[in-house]
Amino acid sequence: MGELGAFIILALVTLLPAAAVVTSRNLVRAAMSLVPSFLGVAGLFVLLQAEFVAGIQILIYAGAIAVLILFVIMLTAGGTGTAVRQANEQRVVGGLAAAALTAALLALLLRTAWPLAAGSLPRANVAAVGSAFLTTFVLAFEISSVVLLVSLVGALVIARRER
Amino acid sequence: MSWLWEIFKATLAAVAVFTFLALVGAMLGVYLERKISGWIQSRLGPKHVGPQGILQTVADTVKLLQKENIVPTNADAITFNVAPLMAAVAGLLAWIIIPFGPIFGRVVIVRDINIGLLFFIAMASLIVIAILLGGWSSNNKYALLGGFRSASQMISYEIPLALAVLVPVMMAGTLSTVGIVEAQRGGWLGIGNWFIFGLPGNRWLLIPGALAFLVFFTAATAEVNRVPFDLPEAESELVAGYFSEYTGMRFALFQLGEYAEAFAMAALTTVLFLGGWHGPLLPGVVWFFTKMFALVFVLMWVRWTYPRLRLDQLLHLSWKGLVPLGFVLVLVTGWLLI
Amino acid sequence: MLLDWLYVAVFAVVGVVMAGLPLALVWALAPRAEYPQKHLTYESGVVPFGQAWAQFNIRYYLFALVFVLFEVEVIYLFPWAVVFRDFITQRLGGFVLAEAALFIVILGMGLLYAWRKGALEWV
Numbered sequence: 307m308g309e310l311g312a313f314i315i316l317a318l319v320t321l322l323p324a325a326a327v328v329t330s331r332n333l334v335r336a337a338m339s340l341v342p343s344f345l346g347v348a349g350l351f352v353l354l355q356a357e358f359v360a361g362i363q364i365l366i367y368a369g370a371i372a373v374l375i376l377f378v379i380m381l382t383a384g385g386t387g388t389a390v391r392q393a394n395e396q397r398v399v400g401g402l403a404a405a406a407l408t409a410a411l412l413a414l415l416l417r418t419a420w421p422l423a424a425g426s427l428p429r430a431n432v433a434a435v436g437s438a439f440l441t442t443f444v445l446a447f448e449i450s451s452v453v454l455l456v457s458l459v460g461a462l463v464i465a466r467r468e469r
Numbered sequence: 470m471s472w473l474w475e476i477f478k479a480t481l482a483a484v485a486v487f488t489f490l491a492l493v494g495a496m497l498g499v500y501l502e503r504k505i506s507g508w509i510q511s512r513l514g515p516k517h518v519g520p521q522g523i524l525q526t527v528a529d530t531v532k533l534l535q536k537e538n539i540v541p542t543n544a545d546a547i548t549f550n551v552a553p554l555m556a557a558v559a560g561l562l563a564w565i566i567i568p569f570g571p572i573f574g575r576v577v578i579v580r581d582i583n584i585g586l587l588f589f590i591a592m593a594s595l596i597v598i599a600i601l602l603g604g605w606s607s608n609n610k611y612a613l614l615g616g617f618r619s620a621s622q623m624i625s626y627e628i629p630l631a632l633a634v635l636v637p638v639m640m641a642g643t644l645s646t647v648g649i650v651e652a653q654r655g656g657w658l659g660i661g662n663w664f665i666f667g668l669p670g671n672r673w674l675l676i677p678g679a680l681a682f683l684v685f686f687t688a689a690t691a692e693v694n695r696v697p698f699d700l701p702e703a704e705s706e707l708v709a710g711y712f713s714e715y716t717g718m719r720f721a722l723f724q725l726g727e728y729a730e731a732f733a734m735a736a737l738t739t740v741l742f743l744g745g746w747h748g749p750l751l752p753g754v755v756w757f758f759t760k761m762f763a764l765v766f767v768l769m770w771v772r773w774t775y776p777r778l779r780l781d782q783l784l785h786l787s788w789k790g791l792v793p794l795g796f797v798l799v800l801v802t803g804w805l806l807i
Numbered sequence: 808m809l810l811d812w813l814y815v816a817v818f819a820v821v822g823v824v825m826a827g828l829p830l831a832l833v834w835a836l837a838p839r840a841e842y843p844q845k846h847l848t849y850e851s852g853v854v855p856f857g858q859a860w861a862q863f864n865i866r867y868y869l870f871a872l873v874f875v876l877f878e879v880e881v882i883y884l885f886p887w888a889v890v891f892r893d894f895i896t897q898r899l900g901g902f903v904l905a906e907a908a909l910f911i912v913i914l915g916m917g918l919l920y921a922w923r924k925g926a927l928e929w930v
Contacts, residue, residue, distance in 0.1 A: 332545070373871055620867075
C-alpha cells in the first residue's frame with residue numbers, strides 16, 4: 307500500500323515536469339524541468355530495488371547531462387528566455403499519431419504475459435554489478451570504454467569545426 | 470501503518486539535522502570564519518554583540534530577516550526563488566550519510582545508505598544546477614558569467630573528487646560510510662589504521678593514501694568555492710558572482726548551502742581518511758567533531774594563506790594535474806593491494 | 808533499503824519547508840517601499856547597458872562535454888573498486904587490475920586527445 311502511494315507520487319514527479327519540458331515556452335524553464343523528472347526516475351529505480359542505478363541516475367543525468375543541456379541552451383539564443391512556440395501547423399496530425407502510438411503501446415503492454423523473474427535483486431547491488439562487470443560482461447565493460455572514447459573524439463571534432 | 474511512524478521519525482531527524490546545520494554550520498561557521506580571519510590578520514574580529522561576539526551571526530540573521538524582498542526586473546521569478554532553495558536542500562541532504570560516532574553502542578547516523586558515498590557525490594553535483602540557475606535567473610551579465618564560471622569550476626573538480634574517493638573505497642571494499650570507518654578500527658593508539666596511513670599489513674599504501682587525501686581536500690575546497698578557488702564569487706572580479714542579485718534571506722540560504730557543504734566535505738574527509746570516530750581515550754563523537762573542526766580550521770587558514778587562482782590556472786590544475794594524478798593513484802592502489 | 812530512501816524523500820520535503828520558512832517570514836515581516844529603480848539590475852552603479860545576455864564563450868560547453876564523459880567513466884570504476892578486494896582473495900587480483908588498467912588507459916588517450924587539441928585551454 308505504501309509502495310503504491312510512493313509509485314503514484316514518483317510517477318507524478320516524473321510526468322508533470324516532463325509535460326512542462328515539451329510544452330514550456332521558455333527554453334531554460336523546459337531544461338530546468340528535466341531535473342525533477344530525472345529525480346523521479348531515480349526514485350522509480352529505488353522502488354525496483356536498483357539502488358546503484360538510482361544513484362548513477364542522479365549523478366549522471368541530473369548532475370551532468372542536465373548541466374550540459376543548460377549550458378548549451380544558455381550559450382545559444384534560447385538563453386534569453388524568449389518565448390518559443392512549441393507547436394506548428396501539423397498539430398492535429400501529430401496528435402493523432404501520438405494517440406495511435408499510445409494505443410498500440412497500451413495494447414502491447416496489457417496483452418503480453420510478462421514472465422516474472424524468480425527471486426529478488428541481491429541486496430549488495432554494487433558488489434553484484436562489479437562482479438558481473440569483471441567476469442561475465444568483461445567484454446562489454448571494455449568496449450564501453452571504446453564507445454566513450456569514440457564519443458569524446460567525435461564530439462570534440464564537431465564542436466571545434468569552426469576553428 | 471509502520472511507515473507512518475517511520476515518516477514521523479524521519480521528519481524529526483530532518484528538523485534536527487537542519488537545525489544543527491543552521492546553528493553549527495551557518496552561525497557558528499560564519500562566526501568562526503570571521504574570528505579566525507581576524508586573528509590571522511592581527512585584528513580581533515567581532516567582539517561587541519554578546520560575550521566575545523558570539524551572538525554576531527544571530528544579529529546578522531535577524532537583520533537579514535527584515536530586508537526588503539527585491540526581485541530584479543525581467544528576472545525569472547520562479548527560477549529566482551527555486552535556486553537558493555535547491556542549494557540549501559542539496560547541502561542538507563548530503564548530511565544523511567555522515568556518521569557522528571557511537572553513542573551507547575549504536576552509531577549516530579541518519580541512514581547508512583548502501584551507496585552512501587555515491588549519494589554524497591550526487592548531492593554535490595546537484596548544487597551545480599542550483600548555481601547555474603541562480604546565475605541565469607538574475608538577468609544580470611555579472612551573475613550569469615559568475616554562474617558559468619562557478620559551474621565550470623565545480624564540474625571540473627568533481628572528477629578528482631570521485632577518483633580520490635575510490636582509494637579508500639578500494640581499501641575498505643564498501644561504499645557505505647559506516648563500513649569505511651569500521652575498516653579503520655584498531656591499530657596503534659586508535660590512529661594506526663587510518664586510511665591516510667595505508668593499511669596495517671601494507672604500509673606502502675601510505676603514499677597513495679596521503680596523496681588521495683590531498684587530492685580530495687583540494688577538490689573539496691574547489692567544490693565549495695572557497696579560496697584559493699573562489700574566483701566565481703570574488704568581490705574584486707565579479708561583484709559577488711552568481712548571487713549578485715540575491716538579497717536578504719535568499720542570500721542567506723545560498724550561504725547556508727555553501728557552509729553546509731563545506732562542513733559536510735570536512736566531515737567526509739575525516740570519515741574517509743582520518744578514521745572517522747576512532748582515536749585514543751576520548752569517546753568517538755568527541756573525536757569526530759574534533760577532527761571535523763580541525764579540517765574546517767585548515768579550510769579557513771588556507772583562505773588567508775594562498776592567493777586566488779585565475780580561472781584558467783584553476784581549470785588546468787584540475788584537468789591536467791589532479792585528474793591524471795587521480796587515475797594514477799587508483800591504479801597504484803590497485804597494484805599495491807595485490 | 809527502501810526505508811533509507813524514504814528518509815531521503817522526507818528530508819528533501821522537510822528541507823524545502825524549513826528553508827522556505829525564513830522566506831515566508833521575510834515576506835511577512837519585511838518593509839515594502841517600492842520604486843522602479845530598486846529593481847534595476849546591478850552593473851557597478853551605472854544604468855545597465857545592453858541586454859543581460861551576451862554571446863558567451865564556447866569554452867564552457869567543451870568543459871561540460873569532457874566532464875560528462877569522464878564522469879561516466881568514473882561511475883564504471885565504482886563497482887570495480889568495491890569488489891576489488893574480494894577478487895584478490897580469489898587470487899584474480901592481477902587479472903581484474905589489468906581489466907581496469909585497460910579501461911583507464913583507453914580513456915586516458917581520450918584525455919590526451921582533448922589536451923592536445925586544445926579543448927582544455929581557456930584562451
